[in-house]
Amino acid sequence: MPKVIIDGQEIEVAAGTTIIQAADKLGISIPRYCYHDALPVSGNCRICMVEVEKQPKLQIACYTPVADGMVVKTNSPKVLDVRKTVLEFLLVNHPVDCPVCDQAGECKLQDYYMEHGQYNSRLVDVKVKKEKKAVQIGPTVMLDQERCILCTRCVRFTNTITKTNELGVFERGDHSQLDVYPGKQLDNPYAANVVDICPVGALTDKDFRFKCRVWYLAKTKSVCPGCSRGCNITVEWDKMRPHHFKKARVMRLKPRLNPDVNNYWICDAGRYNYRFIDENRITTPQLKDDLITWEQAIETVVKAIKSTKTDRIGVIASAQLTNEDLFVVGKLFKETLKVANVDYRVGQQPGNSDDFLIKADKNPNTAGAAAILGVPALSAEEIVQKAKRGEIDVLYVFGQDLVKLFGKDVVAEVVKKVKLLVYQGSNINETCSYAHLNLPSAVYAEKEGTFTNCQQKVQRIWPAFVPLGESRLDWVILSMIAEKMGTAFKYKNTQDIFKDIAATVDGFSEMTYEKLNDQGLILNKKL
Amino acid sequence: MEKVVTRHFGIENSQRLETYLQHGGYEAARKALKEMTPVAVIEEVKKANLRGLGGAGFPTGMKWSFIPAANPKPKYLVVNGDEGEPGTFKDKYIFERDPHAFIEGVIITCYAIGSHKAYVYIRGEYEKSIHTLRAAIAEAYAKNYLGKAVMGTAFDIDIVVHPGAGAYICGEETALLESLEGKKGFPRLKPPFPAIVGLFGCPTVINNVETIACVGPIIAKGAEWYAKLGCEKNGGNRLFCVSGHVNKPGVYELPNGTTLREIIYDHAGGILNGKQLKAVIPGGISAPLLTPDQIDVKMDFDSLKAIGSMAGSGGIIVMDETTDMVWAAMIAARFYAHESCGQCSPCREGSGWVYRSIKRIYHGEGRMTDLQNLPGIVNNIGGNTICAFGDAVTMSIGSYVTKFRHEFESKIKESLT
Numbered sequence: 001m002p003k004v005i006i007d008g009q010e011i012e013v014a015a016g017t018t019i020i021q022a023a024d025k026l027g028i029s030i031p032r033y034c035y036h037d038a039l040p041v042s043g044n045c046r047i048c049m050v051e052v053e054k055q056p057k058l059q060i061a062c063y064t065p066v067a068d069g070m071v072v073k074t075n076s077p078k079v080l081d082v083r084k085t086v087l088e089f090l091l092v093n094h095p096v097d098c099p100v101c102d103q104a105g106e107c108k109l110q111d112y113y114m115e116h117g118q119y120n121s122r123l124v125d126v127k128v129k130k131e132k133k134a135v136q137i138g139p140t141v142m143l144d145q146e147r148c149i150l151c152t153r154c155v156r157f158t159n160t161i162t163k164t165n166e167l168g169v170f171e172r173g174d175h176s177q178l179d180v181y182p183g184k185q186l187d188n189p190y191a192a193n194v195v196d197i198c199p200v201g202a203l204t205d206k207d208f209r210f211k212c213r214v215w216y217l218a219k220t221k222s223v224c225p226g227c228s229r230g231c232n233i234t235v236e237w238d239k240m241r242p243h244h245f246k247k248a249r250v251m252r253l254k255p256r257l258n259p260d261v262n263n264y265w266i267c268d269a270g271r272y273n274y275r276f277i278d279e280n281r282i283t284t285p286q287l288k289d290d291l292i293t294w295e296q297a298i299e300t301v302v303k304a305i306k307s308t309k310t311d312r313i314g315v316i317a318s319a320q321l322t323n324e325d326l327f328v329v330g331k332l333f334k335e336t337l338k339v340a341n342v343d344y345r346v347g348q349q350p351g352n353s354d355d356f357l358i359k360a361d362k363n364p365n366t367a368g369a370a371a372i373l374g375v376p377a378l379s380a381e382e383i384v385q386k387a388k389r390g391e392i393d394v395l396y397v398f399g400q401d402l403v404k405l406f407g408k409d410v411v412a413e414v415v416k417k418v419k420l421l422v423y424q425g426s427n428i429n430e431t432c433s434y435a436h437l438n439l440p441s442a443v444y445a446e447k448e449g450t451f452t453n454c455q456q457k458v459q460r461i462w463p464a465f466v467p468l469g470e471s472r473l474d475w476v477i478l479s480m481i482a483e484k485m486g487t488a489f490k491y492k493n494t495q496d497i498f499k500d501i502a503a504t505v506d507g508f509s510e511m512t513y514e515k516l517n518d519q520g521l522i523l524n525k526k527l
Numbered sequence: 528m529e530k531v532v533t534r535h536f537g538i539e540n541s542q543r544l545e546t547y548l549q550h551g552g553y554e555a556a557r558k559a560l561k562e563m564t565p566v567a568v569i570e571e572v573k574k575a576n577l578r579g580l581g582g583a584g585f586p587t588g589m590k591w592s593f594i595p596a597a598n599p600k601p602k603y604l605v606v607n608g609d610e611g612e613p614g615t616f617k618d619k620y621i622f623e624r625d626p627h628a629f630i631e632g633v634i635i636t637c638y639a640i641g642s643h644k645a646y647v648y649i650r651g652e653y654e655k656s657i658h659t660l661r662a663a664i665a666e667a668y669a670k671n672y673l674g675k676a677v678m679g680t681a682f683d684i685d686i687v688v689h690p691g692a693g694a695y696i697c698g699e700e701t702a703l704l705e706s707l708e709g710k711k712g713f714p715r716l717k718p719p720f721p722a723i724v725g726l727f728g729c730p731t732v733i734n735n736v737e738t739i740a741c742v743g744p745i746i747a748k749g750a751e752w753y754a755k756l757g758c759e760k761n762g763g764n765r766l767f768c769v770s771g772h773v774n775k776p777g778v779y780e781l782p783n784g785t786t787l788r789e790i791i792y793d794h795a796g797g798i799l800n801g802k803q804l805k806a807v808i809p810g811g812i813s814a815p816l817l818t819p820d821q822i823d824v825k826m827d828f829d830s831l832k833a834i835g836s837m838a839g840s841g842g843i844i845v846m847d848e849t850t851d852m853v854w855a856a857m858i859a860a861r862f863y864a865h866e867s868c869g870q871c872s873p874c875r876e877g878s879g880w881v882y883r884s885i886k887r888i889y890h891g892e893g894r895m896t897d898l899q900n901l902p903g904i905v906n907n908i909g910g911n912t913i914c915a916f917g918d919a920v921t922m923s924i925g926s927y928v929t930k931f932r933h934e935f936e937s938k939i940k941e942s943l944t
Contacts, residue, residue, distance in 0.1 A: 046872050169711075
């Protein structure tokens with residue numbers, strides 16, 4: 001394997017590794033616009049040029065493979081000079097409209113200018129006027145041709161990742177412009193990824209534009225709950241300017257790199273699946289038409305459970321819950337109360353899917369639920385049928401919309417027969433209006449815990465902020481019930497729960513939050 | 528002086544097969560295919576000191592020898608007839624006056640490199656060339672000089688004529704390959720070089736039309752004969768295209784090593800209207816300008832390189848004493864700004880910037896800072912781009928700005944007063 005010296009540091013890398021990749025491994029960040037780790041090399045921006053000993057001309061670091069004994073300088077006067085000149089060229093026809101550009105704050109033109117530019121402007125000529133400014137080119141993406149530096153990352157994304165080929169560079173010279181092909185729209189299911197890889201403000205997110213300046217955003221690592229792929233994401237939320245945009249907390253979701261799961265990408269359905277975090281939430285416990293306190297709510301549940309025979313209790317859990325929540329569901333209902341009728345499988349119709357990221361199972365934790373709750377005696381549907389026949393007195397539902405799943409008539413019938421229908425969930429749906437008791441629970445972005453994805457990969461999520469209003473974490477609600485029953489669990493946090501999971505559930509042994517870190521681990525026993 | 532490429536130019540109906548056959552046509556191809564091995568053909572061309580006449584001057588035999596014989600993929604010959612370099616108009620004459628000599632060169636070259644298919648990329652505006660070559664190819668197919676088992680040998684060869692669509696950059700060999708493949712004409716990153724990964728990902732030799740036209744005579748008359756026509760390391764003659772302020776503009780076949788002075792004053796009849804020479808571009812618009820004190824230079828690749836210019840495509844553009852060099856620079860800069868493919872940042876943005884600056888100076892809106900900045904801006908383009916286009920901007924425009932700085936300066940001073 002070739003050894004190369006970059007800025008005095010030696011590193012041994014696999015043959016074929018390029019200078020930029022080797023430098024990245026050393027933590028030396030060579031500036032880049034067109035280069036992207038997941039896309040074919042284009043070599044057009046020229047800002048990554050470095051000095052290679054014994055080569056008369058500077059070489060582009062993105063394309064030049066390292067050779068044994070190669071000595072590279074990424075910070076020599078010659079290199080710094082070229083960076084400056086490339087930046088200057090890129091700004092010749094750039095509108096420099098940063099004050100009204102949504103990319104400001106996360107723009108590589110701004111960043112590198114501050115780092116390597118900082119010259120007095122020599123540009124006195126009128127800039128080339130390009131036609132499309134703030135033009136929608138698809139359902140999710142806005143184009144500004146003048147801001148585009150023609151790095152072609154987006155073109156290569158649509159050519160090689162989605163293979164949908166909507167984008168191209170048209171015309172020639174400094175009249176070149178990025179656009180969709182005539183008659184085409186950038187409307188593939190992964191379209192908005194081009195916004196993430198665009199290093200400047202040429203492609204911006206229609207949904208996010210002008211909601212919030214990026215420097216006000218806090219970032220919390222999480223996992224998309226939209227399907228069983230479990231794409232790694234970052235929840236970006238407005239910490240410093242809560243009055244912005246309808247006072248919502250979450251401003252946008254961004255994909256987070258995980259080479260084994262989603263690489264740099266996420267589907268648009270997942271990306272824009274965040275409004276439920278701030279909208280349409282259940283925020284107070286409610287008994288029929290009355291808002292009540294948590295104390296009253298817990299008492300209602302405990303009273304009902306205590307006065308009901310175990311075989312007349314039914315529990316419909318959900319693969320939207322974390323492993324930790326599900327473990328406590330099992331601990332309370334199966335272990336402590338000996339309820340047999342506990343299921344999480346609701347016979348959902350499979351959703352759309354493809355051969356890239358999108359999975360038909362729209363739950364993030366089906367594999368985790370299977371590992372933790374095992375195969376239940378009765379399916380959710382059978383539990384509901386039982387309730388309809390009057391064989392269940394307490395039906396406890398976690399987040400599942402029974403009306404959507406089984407129809408209004410069935411749910412109306414069930415409500416007539418059972419003594420208590422408990423709905424524990426985060427968002428209002430039709431089932432809430434039938435439930436006797438509504439318990440507001442937290443959404444994933446408010447939780448710490450883990451999901452197990454379709455690859456059996458256990459992945460952590462982190463709480464961005466506290467649960468909205470009076471809502472509480474699912475496991476906390478269940479712990480309150482257990483305590484009131486006189487069988488307190490003594491879990492202080494989800495880490496305590498996860499220790500129990502690791503100790504008792506097949507596949508999780510020896511896992512800890514530290515070991516899972518932010519890239520996750522595969523269950524160590526196949527299910 | 529013995530003519531090589533233009534030997535049949537004066538003959539009536541020189542473009543016809545029967546005329547070509549009357550003058551020994553296709554005998555060189557017959558000799559190569561029947562009596563020589565491919566390796567022997569390559570050796571002969573190496574010995575002839577034939578160098579690429581498109582402008583780069585790379586030794587032709589050596590280029591051919593880079594084709595990996597063991598590579599199981601098909602090999603291709605691509606002939607660059609895009610001829611877009613301003614001041615250059617020689618290939619067009621070969622297509623129109625002696626297309627069979629060209630076809631014969633293609634056959635021998637393909638045989639040497641193990642190719643059975645040649646693509647001829649012709650500048651789209653050259654309608655007559657395209658028409659004439661296609662007619663000649665049809666004649667050659669009819670008489671089995673092209674097609675299956677040509678001339679009773681086991682060798683198959685096909686030629687495809689592909690008209691370009693008007694972009695100067697498609698004369699850059701890898702942009703030409705992209706264009707041939709049906710893509711936008713963007714130069715490729717190198718390496719890999721076309722000899723390894725060329726057209727459709729296969730080993731490919733790309734030669735200029737004139738280079739190919741020399742191959743037949745070299746095989747027919749021998750390497751030694753050809754090498755002797757020219758000078759050391761640069762065998763044969765060259766077609767010089769003389770245009771601008773001369774009495775007899777046109778294409779002249781002269782030995783490599785002829786001086787620029789001889790070409791301008793002896794062959795092209797001197798400067799128009801008895802004026803004085805001010806500047807001359809020796810090898811197409813991208814070659815740095817020469818001033819009158821430099822015209823005793825020999826017009827071979829090495830001699831021109833030694834004085835900081837280049838032989839390029841052989842396009843000699845003569846400018847007399849009345850030429851406004853700021854205007855001339857503006858025209859050249861406009862050409863580059865118009866033709867930059869737009870792929871890499873320094874060339875895309877720099878060529879337009881340079882043009883607008885010079886245009887401003889020409890129109891009396893220049894400032895002294897423009898003149899201070901121009902050489903630097905021009906220099907920042909060359910050496911930093913994917914292809915040689917950026918270098919051409921630097922060399923060409925740079926030579927106007929440095930050698931005729933006083934003209935720029937007085938233009939600016941004029942506009943300041």
